[in-house]
Amino acid sequence: MKLMIIGVFLVAIFFQNNPPKAYIFSSQIEENFSTDTTSFAYSKSAWEYASIGAYQKAIWSYDQAYRGYPTATDQQKQYFLSFKPTDGRRYILNRAKDEQIVMINEAHHQPLHRTFTTSLLEELYQQGYRFLGLEALAHVDTLLNERGYPVLASGYYTQEPQFGGMIREALQLGYTVFPYETQIRANGKEREIQQARNIEKVFRAHPEAKFLIHCGFDHINEMEAGNWEKAMAGRVKEYTGIDPFTINQEILTEHFDQAKENPYYQLVDTLKEVSVFQNEQGQVFRGGSGDKRFDVRLFHPRTTYIDGRPDWLRLDGKRKSYWLDPDDITIDYPILVKAYVPREGQDAIPVDVIEIKEYSDQKALILPEGTYDLILKNMVGDSVALMISR
Numbered sequence: 207m208k209l210m211i212i213g214v215f216l217v218a219i220f221f222q223n224n225p226p227k228a229y230i231f232s233s234q235i236e237e238n239f240s241t242d243t244t245s246f247a248y249s250k251s252a253w254e255y256a257s258i259g260a261y262q263k264a265i266w267s268y269d270q271a272y273r274g275y276p277t278a279t280d281q282q283k284q285y286f287l288s289f290k291p292t293d294g295r296r297y298i299l300n301r302a303k304d305e306q307i308v309m310i311n312e313a314h315h316q317p318l319h320r321t322f323t324t325s326l327l328e329e330l331y332q333q334g335y336r337f338l339g340l341e342a343l344a345h346v347d348t349l350l351n352e353r354g355y356p357v358l359a360s361g362y363y364t365q366e367p368q369f370g371g372m373i374r375e376a377l378q379l380g381y382t383v384f385p386y387e388t389q390i391r392a393n394g395k396e397r398e399i400q401q402a403r404n405i406e407k408v409f410r411a412h413p414e415a416k417f418l419i420h421c422g423f424d425h426i427n428e429m430e431a432g433n434w435e436k437a438m439a440g441r442v443k444e445y446t447g448i449d450p451f452t453i454n455q456e457i458l459t460e461h462f463d464q465a466k467e468n469p470y471y472q473l474v475d476t477l478k479e480v481s482v483f484q485n486e487q488g489q490v491f492r493g494g495s496g497d498k499r500f501d502v503r504l505f506h507p508r509t510t511y512i513d514g515r516p517d518w519l520r521l522d523g524k525r526k527s528y529w530l531d532p533d534d535i536t537i538d539y540p541i542l543v544k545a546y547v548p549r550e551g552q553d554a555i556p557v558d559v560i561e562i563k564e565y566s567d568q569k570a571l572i573l574p575e576g577t578y579d580l581i582l583k584n585m586v587g588d589s590v591a592l593m594i595s596r
Contacts, residue, residue, distance in 0.1 A: 228358055228365045229258055229559055231540055231585055239267075247271075252315035257366045258542060259560040259569075261317065261509070261516050266462040268315045274466035282494055286470045289483035289491040294504050295322075297482045297490070298453060299329050307409075307450040308335070309419040309426045309439055314342075317368035318506060319455050321518050322480065323420050324372040331379045335416040338376045339405055341425065342369065343385035351382055355547070356555045361385075368519070370555025372420070384408055386419075398434050401425065402441030409446050419450070426452040427499045454500040460508050474505065481505040514569030515560075527570035528596045530562075530580075537588040539564045545571050545578045548593070552581065 230238075232255065239251045252268035255261075278286075302308050308330070312319035327338075342363035343350070350356065356364050356373040363369055376383055386408075388400035405419065419442075427437035428450075436444065443449050460475075461467045467475075474481075482502050483491035490502050509516045513527040520526065528545075535541065540563040544556040557578065558571045571580075573596055582590040 229542055229544065229556075230254060231542065232258065232260060232263065232561055232563075233540070233585075249315065253363065253366070256315050256317050257559065259367070259515070259558065262462065264315050264317075265460070268313070269461050269463040269466055272461070272463075272466050274461075274463075275468045278469035283469070283473060285495055286473060286483070286491060289485045289489075291474065291477055291479070291481035291505070292484050294480040294482045295325065297484075298326065298502070298504070299333075301451060302326075302330060302335070303333050305416070305451040307417045307419065307442065307446070307448050308453070309421060309442075309450045310453040311421050311423055311426045311456055313456040313459065314363055314422050316456065316459065317366055318459065318509070318516070318518055320366070320368040320372045320420075321521065322455060322504075322506070323418075324368070324375050325521055326418075327372070327375050327379055327381070330416075330418055331381065333416070335418050336381060337408060337412065337415055337417045338381045338383045339386045339408070339417060339419040340364070340373070340383060341385075341387050341401065341421040343373075343383065343387070345385045345387070345389055347385075351377065354378070355550050357553045358555065359553075360555070365555060367556050367558050371557065374555075374557075381418075395434050398425070398431075398436060398438045398441055401438045402445055405438075405442055406445040409448075423456060426450075426454060428452055428501075429499045451502075452500045453502050453504055455504040455506065458503050458505040460506065470503075471505070475508060477505065478507050480507065515572050519572040525572045525574050526596065528573050528594060529568065529570050530582075532565060532568065534590065534592055535562070535565075535582060537582065537584045537590055538586070539567075539584065541582050541584045543571065544581045544583075545573055545594075546581065548577060548579050552579075 235251050235254045239247055248267050248271040252264045255264035255267055310323055342361045344361040347360040350360060354377050356370045358365060373383055386401050386404035388397045392400055425438040428439050431437040439450055439452050457468050458471050482504055492498060492500055493503060540561060543560050543562060545558045546552055546554060546556055557573055560569055560571060575596060577595045580592040580594055
């Protein structure tokens, strides 16, 4: 698992400064992978699949280089099963009322995690949260808050439509969105320090404000973190004096290869709702006994599919399916379909992207109510432009 995290760190820094072409066909992803000799080839292809809505391929690719988790002992299983599931979203929102800094993580190839954070934004705003810090946001996009929507230059991970949707929703609600990634060449320890210092700088300018921080993987670790000494969350606590509420949502999430899932996940994988686990004393499950890296571990149920797309894309009914009329597809397959908000233009992050490989491979776009410009394009550059309302 440590090798995977190192690979994530290297590719994150490299592509933040050298973003590749966004939204390429799955056959191109496969071709690029076949000649990629870097240690993060599987991770890179996973993120590329995620950006075109190929969720199953994304989690499959990531798992090819993922070692999985150690086996849980009977004692550890019994300890976990002494906690019972409760509504995870409601637990987080209730607890956030009394917090000032909330930190939630993601696996960078997992749009599910961004979609869940998006589901929290409106109620957190009602609770007084006004700042959203994003590890993936590029410092060069200084006009983001003024413009009101993310563009391709806003970052690398932010190009994935669900990440773009999270930023778009936050800006529409009134959040100030800010980057905090290090801008200097740094090793692991120095990176954690610089990230925390960048958050502290914004915090010091607004000491009464409430902050939501969305980051990757282990940056929310509040305990000792190996060569890092302290991860970003621990440094934020040190520098601001505020103990952040840390939510890990990547550990108890499905994998394509179920053998690589966390053993606690497999004990409850029939649950259908996003959950946290509490015991009779009201204590929440944080990990094994004595594990205090995160304040809570959030469980995401296995994905089910509606109209060929993950159910969680619908945000509890706020988004719905839109089917293309096959007669409107007048160019050769395969095609990429991108849905844009008309006022934003095609430099913006699309609201949704899907690849349709052939006539029988019909799948729905998942869109909020509104009017959209659709751009259909095939591998030789032929294109079709449509306007739709739903």
